[in-house]
Amino acid sequence: xxxxxxxxxxxxxxxxxxxxxxxxxxxxxxxxxxxxxxxxxxxxxxxxxxxxxxxxxxxxxxxxxxxxxxxxxxxxxxxxxxxxxxxxxxxxxxxxxxxxxxxxxxxxxxxxxxxxxxxxxxxxxxxxxxxxxxxxxxxxxxxxxxxxxxxxxxxxxxxxxxxxxxxxxxxxxxxxxxxxxxxxxxxxxxxxxxxxxxxxxxxxxxxxxxxxxxxxxxxxxxxxxxxxxxxxxxxxxxxxxxxxxxxxxxxxxxxxx
Ligand code: SF4
Ligand code: SF4
Ligand code: FES
Numbered sequence: 114x115x116x117x118x119x120x121x122x123x124x125x126x127x128x129x130x131x132x133x134x135x136x137x138x139x140x141x142x143x144x145x146x147x148x149x150x151x152x153x154x155x156x157x158x159x160x161x162x163x164x165x166x167x168x169x170x171x172x173x174x175x176x177x178x179x180x181x182x183x184x185x186x187x188x189x190x191x192x193x194x195x196x197x198x199x200x201x202x203x204x205x206x207x208x209x210x211x212x213x214x215x216x217x218x219x220x221x222x223x224x225x226x227x228x229x230x231x232x233x234x235x236x237x238x239x240x241x242x243x244x245x246x247x248x249x250x251x252x253x254x255x256x257x258x259x260x261x262x263x264x265x266x267x268x269x270x271x272x273x274x275x276x277x278x279x280x281x282x283x284x285x286x287x288x289x290x291x292x293x294x295x296x297x298x299x300x301x302x303x304x305x306x307x308x309x310x311x312x313x314x315x316x317x318x319x320x321x322x323x324x325x326x327x328x329x330x331x332x333x334x335x336x337x338x339x340x341x342x343x344x345x346x347x348x349x350x351x352x353x354x355x356x357x358x359x360x361x362x363x364x365x366x367x368x369x370x
Contacts, residue, residue, distance in 0.1 A: 174262035282318035
C-alpha cells in the first residue's frame with residue numbers, strides 16, 4: 114500500500130463569536146500523527162489556523178483537542194488508528210471557551226489549581242530531613258505523571274455540558290491533587306484545620322463525581338484517576354465526616370509516625 118495518501122479532514126474554525134467546520138483534503142505520510150497533518154494544513158492552505166502545541170512528544174499537555182469527538186493529544190494520535198477512507202474531524206476542547214480555531218482558554222483549570230491548599234510541611238521536621246516509606250512515594254508517583262493536558266477535565270460530564278457546575282466542581286485533575294495530598298504521610302494540613310478529604314467534598318465538589326471513569330479512559334498518562342484517587346478520597350471523606358473514631362485514629366497514627 115502507498116505510503117502517501119490523501120485524507121479528508123474537517124477542522125473547526127472560528128472564535129468566541131462562532132464558527133464552523135471547514136473541509137480539507139490533505140496529504141498524509143506513513144508514520145504521521147494528527148498534529149503533523151494539522152501542521153501541513155497550516156503550511157499549505159490555512160496559514161492562520163490556530164493550534165496550540167509545544168513538545169510534540171506527549172509531555173507538555175498543550176495540543177489537547179477533540180478528534181472525532183474524543184478528547185485526545187493531537188501529537189500522540191497516530192493517523193494509522195483511522196481508516197484511510199474516514200473523515201477526521203478536529204474540534205476544540207468542548208468544556209472550555211474557544212479563543213480561536215483549536216485553541217481554548219483553559220484558565221478555569223488554573224483557577225481550580227489555586228483553590229487547592231498547598232502541602233503543609235510537618236512541624237518540627239527540618240527541610241531535608243523528611244522521610245517517607247517507599248510505598249507512599251510510589252502511590253503519589255502515579256499522580257505526579259500528570260502533564261496537565263486537561264483532557265480529563267474536558268471529558269468529565271459534570272462540567273462538559275454544565276457550565277453552571279464549574280463554580281462548585283474542581284474536576285478530576287484537581288480532586289486527584291487533593292487525594293495525593295491527603296495520602297501524603299507528611300502533609301500537616303489537618304493540624305491547620307484543613308481536613309483534605311472533607312474539603313474535597315465541601316469545597317471541591319467531590320460529591321458531583323459519580324465514578325463513571327470517563328476521565329481515566331482519556332488520560333494519556335494512563336493514570337487510574339477514578340480507582341486510585343477519587344474512590345479512595347470518597348471513602349475517606351465518608352469515614353472522616355461520619356466516624357469520629359476513624360478521624361481520631363488517623364490523627365494519632367500521624368503523630369506516632
Ligand atoms: S469519574 Fe468522576 S471525575 Fe471522572 S469523569 Fe466520571 S464523574 Fe467526572
Ligand atoms: S490526569 Fe491525565 S488527563 Fe488529566 S490532566 Fe493529568 S495527564 Fe491529562
Ligand atoms: S505537543 Fe506537547 S503534548 Fe502534544
